[in-house]
Amino acid sequence: MLRRPVDIAVSGGSMRPLVPPGARVRVRPCALEEVRPGQIALFRHERTLIVHRVVAVRRRPRVAIAERGDASPTTTWRDAAALVGLVEGVWLGRRYLALGRGAGRLLSAAFDARWRWRRVPYRARRVEYALVEALLALWAGASR
16 A cells, blocks of 8 residues: 555556556555545556556445456456555646646546446547547647
């Protein structure tokens, strides 16, 4: 478990476009009771760390968390002990996108809703990702 917030580099593309490969995420420690569907969390899996969105939390008979990448169709149930912390923001270049407020909250909620209430065909998803990636690149470049 974490004792304080830390920044971690992301190498995979399973959370595209909100968390692109090469971005850094700020992860904070959390209690299991804080974890809710829609939040992005850091999980331990064997010798790797995985940043994915929480899609469900089962409290009984044993606490478990279902997670999935925004760009991935597969949901995986993990034991609560695999939870490392919650992602509170994403570094895109020199700009920090806080997921709990403003544009970051809106983008995160949009991707969560997309997975909960409708399936998007692959072709439409590619266009959606390209659009969001372009907007994030413009936003990240605005500070230069």
